[in-house]
Amino acid sequence: MADKSLNKTDLVAKIAADTDLSQAAVDKVLGSLFDVIAESVASDTKVSIPGWLAVERTHRAARTGRNPQTGAEITIPAGYSVKVSAGSKLKAAAK
Known part of the structure; x- marks a missing residue:
């Protein structure tokens, strides 16, 4: 790193x-x-800078999880996240 x-x-x-x-x-x-x-x-709206990066909103479905302290099952609500993807020029610069 x-x-x-x-x-x-x-x-x-x-x-x-x-x-x-x-x-x-x-x-x-x-x-x-x-x-x-x-x-x-x-x-x-997806933002794309060709060759460099793309940024878009993604949807996460509701799911069940577990409370690590009690082990009780909990419901995690649906929500949104952001996905950032590296373009070819950025990937080439990292090599």
Whole structure:
């Protein structure tokens, strides 16, 4: 596992340096990107950036589970989750 990480602040600084834009402008664009992705997923619209990634909402059916402390059977309600898939360019970069 990689012990390096790139947080949002570092990402904004790197993009700003690479594009000669201000960090405030880059932060605003990234914030807008995340807002659009969140709105799209909430409205069940798949977001796809060919070659890089795809984000979509998935449905999970109701199911039964077990309380690990008591062993009692419980009902887990249906719900939604988010699926993020890596595209070919992102997969190639990881090799």
